[in-house]
Amino acid sequence: MAELHAANIVEYLEEQRQKETLRFITCGSVDDGKSTLIGRMLYESKCIFDDQLKALETDSKRYGTQGEKIDFALLVDGLEAEREQGITIDVAYRFFATDRRRYIVADTPGHEQYTRNMATGASTAQLAILLIDARKGILPQTRRHHRIVTMMGIRHVVLAVNKMDLVNFDPAVFHKIEADYREFARDAHLDTLTAIPLAAVHGDNVVKPSPQTTWYHGPTLFDHLDAVDVSHASTRQSFRLPVQYVNRPNLNYRGFCGRIAEGKVRPGDPVRVLPSGRTTTVQSIDLWDQQLSEAEEGASVTLTLADEVDVSRGDLIVATDAPPEVADQFQVRILWMAEEALVPGRPLLMKLHAKEVSASVMEIKYREDLNTGAHLAAKVLHLNEIAVATLATGQPVAFEPYATNHVMGGFILIDRLTFATVGAGLIDFALRRASNIHWQALELGKGQRAALMHQTPRCIWFTGLSGSGKSTVANMLEKRLHAEGRHTYMLDGDNVRHGLNHDLGFSEADRVENLRRVAEVAKLMVDAGLIVLVSFISPFQSERRMARELFEPGEFLEIHVNTPLAECERRDVKGLYAKARRGELKNFTGIDSPYEPPVSPELVLDTSKETAEECALRVSQLIQGR
Amino acid sequence: MNHYQQLEAEAIEIIREAVAGARKPVMMYSIGKDSSVMLHLARKAFYPAPPPFPLLHVDTTWKFREMYVHRARMVEESGMQLLVHTNPEGLAQGVNPFTHGSSYHTDVMKTQALKQALDMHGFDVVFGGARRDEEKSRAKERIFSFRSAGHRWDPKSQRPELWNLYNTRTRPDESIRVFPLSNWTELDIWQYLYIEKIPIVPLYFAAKRPVVNRQGMWIMVDDERMPLEPGEQPQMRLVRFRTLGCYPLTAAIESSATTMEEIIAETFNTVSSERQGRLIDADQPGSMEKKKQEGYF
Structure with missing residues (x-):
């Protein structure tokens, strides 16, 4: 790049303004020379400053693997833990520029245990460089990288056949690898696929054509990156704005803020608000003190609307023609990113564009083996596994298939307790089921049925360790209520496990399903007007919360029977603690499986301090007090 | 959209998203060029309202005199509330970069002082002007960087950040540092300051x-x-x-x-x-x- 002078600054800025940014991901492991390649690209694009270069020379002698020569990999292996172990454990973003383009590189680790990092890097990339070690050819890991990259919607791939120097720049080796990959990638229908023979450590074909590969007539890596057309082929341009924030500085201004996910908008355009479906027109497009005559995809704007329609964060403002669908059940592809496995039925939070809703995976249809592509049966999904599944949301959301629009169809899943991001997913399509099952318009309701029984229906949920006295207290309470003329029913672990749930075992997935069924049955009984007493260990907060959310506010009373573990174990009515201690009973709550105490139960009891009668009386008073 | 419009749109999206999910947000204001850009973006994001959060300056008392003058000017112009915090123990002990060394001074007057200020006000979302191109370990920083209790940054417990979907949820004691300028380079900062005519020290x-x-x-x-x-x-x-x-x-x-x-x-x-x-x-x-x-x- 030529020296820049202050006098040419206007010209220079105009050039910078128009220069495109290309985001790409590099896939491959340390052994493939990935860090060396990225370091080399930074070096060749003159994006390394003198002081950094000097530090690099010192580091190369201290940690390097290239003897006295500069080890370019050290430029990018940033964290100390990584340097010591010589591996890359996280996604790093690097910046460099050529005269033609700016680049943001997502540098991600390639090992199987880092699939989630690769998916993260791929989610914002337009192009992928798949690194191959020329000595090894296409490996199962290449196939895995290819599957992740194409699943995330990347349409441009560079097959970087590296370490050509170690196979004497043999064209036959290169052509065989290219042919193998093309065969394998045929179904992916990539927009561009370019194979380049490289020796990153020496710089062959990175910037300048290598004299060692006179048989290769394609572009160098930089030439290709500078020239490849990544503009997306989608012809549809329909306005979509997810509303991030409602700006109400005073009574006269209501601005709807967000970043345009597709299409253009102009003042006067008719628009529809989803999911409500209300229509209005755009009054103005505000950005700072300017009013824009038009705004396009990617712009962060504030819209004002002609009519006072109700719009909140998470809603969409869209073009009136061809609006997106609204649904609450979907077929999705999920990548699980948490240590603790995904169990169908467990409640989660889902974030899709600016909308956060409760959601749960209904069924895992199959898991995909990323190395072979095989479809495998799975009941749960483990860390770094990918599955096709069905998913239900707590309320209808506006969306589009990921293939149509990434912003409108890509989502993350969040744990409801830890708030960790535990999964990422792509919506394939909406399931029709949801809209086809219409609720029977019942003339008689819960209110009428309950009135006939002269009572307020409730679900009284007893939770606590085995032997804590749940069933004893519940039985006592039921007798007391019966004596008062109340209509009751008791659901406990034993009577349900022998009938309704006899097909379920004690794996985590089965325990979740067991509780889901019990909660749904309790809900039907409450709907019938009954006071339902549920006595279940129910050790996990998430399932109890799921149960609570089935009921109307005030209907669900959580009673924590908080008898100390030592006391429960001393009682050991069924001899189960002894068995568990001997290791004959696995996953026993309190011994080798955790019990998560309720955070805010309606009542806490301790049967080691009060008698069962006293406890039952307190529950009964609680009901009457409400 | 041109390059600067894209950078600006991304930063504004990040700022709005962080505020929408926050209980009590705050913006670090160090008076430097990156802070100046970040403040300008925040004002753009919420215009015509002022940004719905205060500015926080962790003052070591060793800033250049001209920086204090500029700070007063920008507070006046933005109409935002400015919180200034200096570590009182450090001040009492007379901690300074000369007798105590840069490393101890930075720890007491910046790191400890920052934690004190955040704890005192209970901020859960803290905007910072760091960029990924500044330093190697920052290249791995998330845009929404998660801090566990005690403000600790554990590289292994960071949340995966896919697309532009940011998980803004925190539990009590936890907080998020948000870096809207993550994808900007030093040259981008200068060019944006120039184009937008943003005043600097x-x-x-x-x-x-x-x-x-x-x-x-x-x-x-x-x-x-x-x-x-x-x-x-x-x-x-x-x-x-x-x-x-x-x-x-x-x-x-x-x-x-x-x-x-x-x-x-x-x-x-x-x-x-x-x-x-x-x-x-x-x-x-x-x-x-x-x-x-x-x-x-």
Whole structure:
């Protein structure tokens, strides 16, 4: 790049303004020379400053693997833990520029245990460089990288056949690898696929054509990156704005803020608000003190609307023609990113564009083996596994298939307790089921049925360790209520496990399903007007919360029977603690499986301090007090 | 959209998203060029309302005098509330970069002071102006960087960040540092300041200033607190700063760039990275990474 002078600054800025940014991901492991390649690209694009270069020379002698020569990999292996172990454990973003383009590189680790990092890097990339070690050819890991990259919607791939120097720049080796990959990638229908023979450590074909590969007539890596057309082929341009924030500085201004996910908008355009479906027109497009005559995809704007329609964060403002669908059940592809496995039925939070809703995976249809592509049966999904599944949301959301629009169809899943991001997913399509099952318009309701029984229906949920006295207290309470003329029913672990749930075992997935069924049955009984007493260990907060959310506010009373573990174990009515201690009973709550105490139960009891009668009386008073 | 419009749109999206999910947000304001850009973006994001959060300046009391003047001006112009916090124990002990060394000074007056201020106000979302191109360990920083109780940054417990979907949920005691300028480079910052005509501290422009040479770096004698070594005489040199921090810890570069145009040209032609002028980074290997784990920005 030529020296820049202050006098040419206007010209220079105009050039910078128009220069495109290309985001790409590099896939491959340390052994493939990935860090060396990225370091080399930074070096060749003159994006390394003198002081950094000097530090690099010192580091190369201290940690390097290239003897006295500069080890370019050290430029990018940033964290100390990584340097010591010589591996890359996280996604790093690097910046460099050529005269033609700016680049943001997502540098991600390639090992199987880092699939989630690769998916993260791929989610914002337009192009992928798949690194191959020329000595090894296409490996199962290449196939895995290819599957992740194409699943995330990347349409441009560079097959970087590296370490050509170690196979004497043999064209036959290169052509065989290219042919193998093309065969394998045929179904992916990539927009561009370019194979380049490289020796990153020496710089062959990175910037300048290598004299060692006179048989290769394609572009160098930089030439290709500078020239490849990544503009997306989608012809549809329909306005979509997810509303991030409602700006109400005073009574006269209501601005709807967000970043345009597709299409253009102009003042006067008719628009529809989803999911409500209300229509209005755009009054103005505000950005700072300017009013824009038009705004396009990617712009962060504030819209004002002609009519006072109700719009909140998470809603969409869209073009009136061809609006997106609204649904609450979907077929999705999920990548699980948490240590603790995904169990169908467990409640989660889902974030899709600016909308956060409760959601749960209904069924895992199959898991995909990323190395072979095989479809495998799975009941749960483990860390770094990918599955096709069905998913239900707590309320209808506006969306589009990921293939149509990434912003409108890509989502993350969040744990409801830890708030960790535990999964990422792509919506394939909406399931029709949801809209086809219409609720029977019942003339008689819960209110009428309950009135006939002269009572307020409730679900009284007893939770606590085995032997804590749940069933004893519940039985006592039921007798007391019966004596008062109340209509009751008791659901406990034993009577349900022998009938309704006899097909379920004690794996985590089965325990979740067991509780889901019990909660749904309790809900039907409450709907019938009954006071339902549920006595279940129910050790996990998430399932109890799921149960609570089935009921109307005030209907669900959580009673924590908080008898100390030592006391429960001393009682050991069924001899189960002894068995568990001997290791004959696995996953026993309190011994080798955790019990998560309720955070805010309606009542806490301790049967080691009060008698069962006293406890039952307190529950009964609680009901009457409400 | 052109390059700067894209950077701006992304940063505004990040700022709005963070505020929408926050209980009590705050924006770090260090008075430097990156802070100036970040403040400008925040004002754009919420216009015509002022940004719905205060600014926080962790004041070591060792900033350049011109920085304090600029701070007052920007607070006035933005109409935002400014919170200033100085570590009272550090102040009582008279902690300074000369007798205590840069590393201890930074820890007490910046890292500890920042944690005190955040705890005192209970902020759960804290905007910072860090960029990924500044330093190697920052290249791995998330845009929404998660801090566990005690403000600790654990690289292994960071949340995966896919697309532009940010998980803004926190439990009590946890917080998120948000970096809207993550994808900006130093050159982008200068060009944006130029295009948007954003006012910056005059120290960024070259002028004759009293400096002494220490270990090959030009340190400005900004006030009488600076102890001079025997025989050391401040000399007037035409210098400017690429980055601003505590004056005894921030080296000037010799330059004649007195206009934005000249600064951009100089930044473009430059051969050393801007953090070279920061003495703390050079203390020990992995220096920035260690500071981050302890809660530094």
